[in-house]
Amino acid sequence: MATTFKTLNSANDVASTRTLLHEAIPLTGTIASGTYSDANIKTYSHGMFESVYDYPYLSSSANHIFDITTGYASNSSLSSSASVQNSKKLNIYSQMAQVLVGYDATGSIQSFDRDGDIADGGDKINEAIFVNFSRLLTKDEMKKGSFTMSVLTAGATTAPSTIMTIADHGAADSYKVNSPAGEYGILYTGSSPIVAGTGVGLIYYQAGVAVLTGSVFAASQLGNGALVDTGFSAMATGSNIEMMADSFRNRLQNISFNNTVELNSTVYFCRASHNEFNYSNNPTYLSDSQIRVKNSTTDNPVSYVTTVGLYSSDNELLAVAKLSEPLKKDPSTEVTLRVRLDF
Numbered sequence: 001m002a003t004t005f006k007t008l009n010s011a012n013d014v015a016s017t018r019t020l021l022h023e024a025i026p027l028t029g030t031i032a033s034g035t036y037s038d039a040n041i042k043t044y045s046h047g048m049f050e051s052v053y054d055y056p057y058l059s060s061s062a063n064h065i066f067d068i069t070t071g072y073a074s075n076s077s078l079s080s081s082a083s084v085q086n087s088k089k090l091n092i093y094s095q096m097a098q099v100l101v102g103y104d105a106t107g108s109i110q111s112f113d114r115d116g117d118i119a120d121g122g123d124k125i126n127e128a129i130f131v132n133f134s135r136l137l138t139k140d141e142m143k144k145g146s147f148t149m150s151v152l153t154a155g156a157t158t159a160p161s162t163i164m165t166i167a168d169h170g171a172a173d174s175y176k177v178n179s180p181a182g183e184y185g186i187l188y189t190g191s192s193p194i195v196a197g198t199g200v201g202l203i204y205y206q207a208g209v210a211v212l213t214g215s216v217f218a219a220s221q222l223g224n225g226a227l228v229d230t231g232f233s234a235m236a237t238g239s240n241i242e243m244m245a246d247s248f249r250n251r252l253q254n255i256s257f258n259n260t261v262e263l264n265s266t267v268y269f270c271r272a273s274h275n276e277f278n279y280s281n282n283p284t285y286l287s288d289s290q291i292r293v294k295n296s297t298t299d300n301p302v303s304y305v306t307t308v309g310l311y312s313s314d315n316e317l318l319a320v321a322k323l324s325e326p327l328k329k330d331p332s333t334e335v336t337l338r339v340r341l342d343f
Helices: 086-100 232-238 241-249
Strands: 014-028 050-053 064-072 127-133 148-154 162-167 176-179 182-189 201-204 209-213 252-272 303-311 317-329 335-342
Touching: 050 241, 064 086, 064 241, 086 127, 086 209, 086 241, 127 232, 232 241, 252 303, 303 335, 317 335
Parallel strands: none
Antiparallel strands: 014 252, 050 064, 064 127, 127 209, 148 162, 148 252, 162 182, 176 182, 182 201, 201 209, 252 335, 303 317
16 A cells, blocks of 8 residues: 555646557358358247347357348338238337437437438338347447448349449448437448449448348349248238348348447556655565665665556555566656556
8 A cells, every 4th residue: 555645647647548449340141041050040939030140049159140120111112011010010110210210300200311311301211121230249339431241132042143232332431420329321232333312221330230221122032042032022011020031141142341449548657756756665675674675874765666556536546557577766767657547
């Protein structure tokens, strides 16, 4: 326990830094489409979504990767013609929309918008496929401009005729902030060009949710070989959510993005001037009232610093930093120890 304290000056002795760390996350489509004969796909009795794991989900080493579900808005033409799980599909869309898009001035839930300009009206995404990525993968958020998804959009999965690439092109410099869930970007098809009004979905970076418009598959096929190939509209009205999730994940080729970890640090510069901390408070520093490290009375006092303690204003120990080896301190030297707290 220290008996001598030195007050840190917040202006000169304390600094704060913010660092963003990124990790590449590649997800091959084989994980979702049957590498383990679907043993890594967990279904639920409520039938509202499917969960994908990197190993058979009953394994102790399995990690949850993402969930797949689908739904449509109450003003969608599909809501009046659906014969299977109509209320659940409506609820899925409403729940996702109220969290990711929010409410308008009248208190009504707003619909997903293709170009993100919600107030200006425009083309809405009233039928959607939702891919919810786990926090284990996204960390604090997805890195803007790094998301890519490849899906099959035509032909049986055993002999695909069309592979479409979906990505958030240009999102690093142009993204939307009008969502209660944080920042999001527009998903486009193709390798790089961005054309106004051609967005096929949205990617919410902090929430870790990708929203794809059902029209991606509307004019082609969504079946997975084991099922009858059909378009999105027919499946949305005549199939349950589990079947639609099966069809979608069997057409996933690859997903990749970079996650982000925000590392905040406070750096304390602990300075010991030439006439400070040259004596130790350790009882073994003295022997018969004589300083052990002095051979004669004319020698300078000397101490060996091994630990730095950070204390509150009430002199309560809050944090301890250990040096890798003892540091010699005497009246002829000044020392600055840099202590960093990460959180």
